[in-house]
Amino acid sequence: MLFLEAPVGVGFSYTNRSEDLQMLGDRITADDSYAFLIRWFKRFPSYKSHDFYIAGESYAGHYVPQLAELIYERNKGANKESFINLKGFMIGNGAINEETDQTGFIEYAWSHAIISDQLYKDILKDCNFKDTNSQTTLCSNHVKSFFQAYSDINIYSIYTPTCLNSSGNGKRPRNLLLAPPLFTQHDLWHKLPSGYDPCIEDYVEKYFNREDVQRALHANVTKLEVIRKWNDSPDTVLPIIRKLLNAGLRVWIYSGDTDGRVPVTSTRYSIKKMGLKIKEGWRAWFHMHQVGGWVVTYDGGLTFATVRGAGHQSPSRLFVYNNRCLEGSAIGILSKDGVVLVGEKKVTSKLLQTSTSTEKMYKIDDHVACAVAGIMSDANILINTARVQAQRYTYAYQEPMPVEQLVQSLCDTKQGYTQYGGLRPFGVSFLFAGWDKNFGFQLYMSDPSGNYGGWKAAAIGANNQAAQSMLKQEYKDGITREEAVQVALKVLSRTMDSTSLTSDKLELAEVFLSAGKVKYQVCSAKSLSELLLKFGLTQPPAEAA
Incomplete structure (x- = not known):
């Protein structure tokens, strides 16, 4: 790019x-x-x-x-x-297209209750959008009222809070970057608050005026002139x-x-x-x-x-x-005796050394694990956050943190990053698998915005809608853990981008009870190959002649 x-x-x-x-x-x-x-x-x-x-x-x-x-x-x-x-x-x-740009500009403000019915009718009656150079005094007054309606909100994102100054009791005005001819003649146009994020222009101005940033960009900063x-x-x-x-x-x-x-x-x-x-x-x-x-x-x-x-x-x-940010797929299935997570490894180059650790599956606590799809650096931050939250809860209450409470806490963090200036959302989706004494085995899915919900079967990442449609057909209530593994592998084999299903392209993890304790187990490559062969999802190796 x-x-x-x-x-x-x-x-x-x-x-x-x-x-x-x-x-x-x-x-x-x-x-x-x-x-x-x-x-x-x-x-x-x-x-x-x-x-x-x-x-x-x-x-x-x-x-x-x-x-x-x-x-x-x-x-x-x-x-x-x-x-x-x-x-x-x-x-x-x-x-x-100037004429329709201006017509839609006025109509949007009216339809979103920013200007009154009367002002909307007055502008349509007295302003000529086809000839912006011959406007009447009456039209000019209407347009000033129009600007006044927008002066207290962010015109670039009407539901986003405006940026307050350091004392918290006023806004810092910014110039609008794009001006239609009908409106530029009015001084109030240049006083409307703008910029997409409430305070993004403040952050950008400070950042790009730092000497280290300017040096890194090899920027020429010797009295740059303004386009007038x-x-x-x-x-x-x-x-x-x-x-x-x-x-x-x-x-x-x-x-x-x-x-x-x-x-x-x-x-x-x-x-x-x-x-x-x-x-x-x-x-x-x-x-x-x-x-x-x-x-x-x-x-x-x-x-x-x-x-x-x-x-x-x-x-x-x-x-x-953009689903391209969510590389790889992951599927989770809730069974009567455990939770199954299956993920697709994305091998982007044959020159990459195969990792000895898991790429899609992570243990958060003894009773909770997750599968991820998306930007792994973002995932690592959130996983570490979840681990700390789980340990703090255990230290404070001397028992494991309830699964949904842990998921909700992490999702609150994710959602917060969609609301404030200078931040971007975490580009990662999660499937959480766990067990607690309150609700037994549980499966939750969380998207990058922080929304989450409990599921019997769910898919995240690339081709997740196709996988979800297949899960609706294949999933049955009361399914066993072995049957859940078969369904997950079958669905992934039909929806993943790769043409062949092999153990080096997959990860399989399970959460289940063993001797009364919650156990998290990652399937080895050898065992995964045997499962693929058992379920008829791969061809056996050819015998030597």
Whole structure:
């Protein structure tokens, strides 16, 4: 993944000629970005054959399709050295059509009870969205009232708390980064609190002004100039998007549905204006059995999706919805005499040395274990936290911590990391297996957001929905531990990404009672191979001739 600061002048990017900053606009930005890509691919030619996609958010609703169009046109006369293997692009909460952007902007504020019915009617009556240069005094007054309604909340994420100053009794105002022409003429526009996270701009400013950070980035910090002039910005990029769809490129447009700045209403109106035929209708998409948002697919290669609960920059908060972060699969099954956990090891390279310890299964306490799917560094932090909590409880009360109480405590920690500035959610899901004197054997599943629930059979990680569907068919009440092992291996064999099921790609652990005590047992590679052969899930080794 390659991150590019554009146009020149943003971040720590700079030019040696001050006059360059007076020439900036959409066209120059596309030209400079294209020149960078040509030089980058020349320096790293091993990536030239890879499929290439462009992604951006907010005003990148202009940058991304304009750069894609430039690549598409230049590819027509390109040689082997300058050809870029462009396959598509993605835009998030992007400004793509001025008229519908502004209409949806107003409608979103009204539909979410931010402005009154009367103000909504007045703006529609007295303001001309088609000609933003000829607004009346009456319209100007309405727009000022509109700004006032937004002045006490975060327009980029309307349900996120605003950042309070150090005394806790006031907000630090921030400039809005993306301004529609109808509204920029009003001073109050520049006083609205902004930034996705309540205090993210405070953190970013302090962080990037640290000398050690600037040295690490090789940043030029000698009186960087501010961009004050923008020379060209077309009212719409819809014709470009339509042109590239017709050329066979794939296009994804997505919206965080709590963004008030370029809201989902604006994007839906803009897409509707293209007159595309629906291929697959409006439907929910799911993550960990919870609705993650809604999606609709159009003929020609355009997909529009919403991200439920996300603001202006969806990935900064909800990156964990991407199942690619959740490498490998894990399945848990509750039986009458124990709990079975089976996990898929992800061997990403044949050069990696095989680990002698478990990769997916972890013992938390004598009576609780877990299976994980996701970012292992995140998992290690949470597992250590759970171990400490379990030991503290045992020390205080002289008995093991109840399984659900331990799970709930850990999930409270995970959920807290979705609520505060400067933090990101833990990118890991868990299956917890355990036994206590209150409820016997138990199986819990927890997603990255901190939600958890008790299950008879559950799956996490890659292809978890397919695995869950199979578990519904295969699971039966009163199942024994041996039968649970067979079901888990069978389901995993049909849903894991690998084409062959072998012991070196799997881990199997069980929690059960032995002589009245809870026992956690990890199956050896030899025993696992025998089980796969016994259940007909792998072929026996060929006999030597």
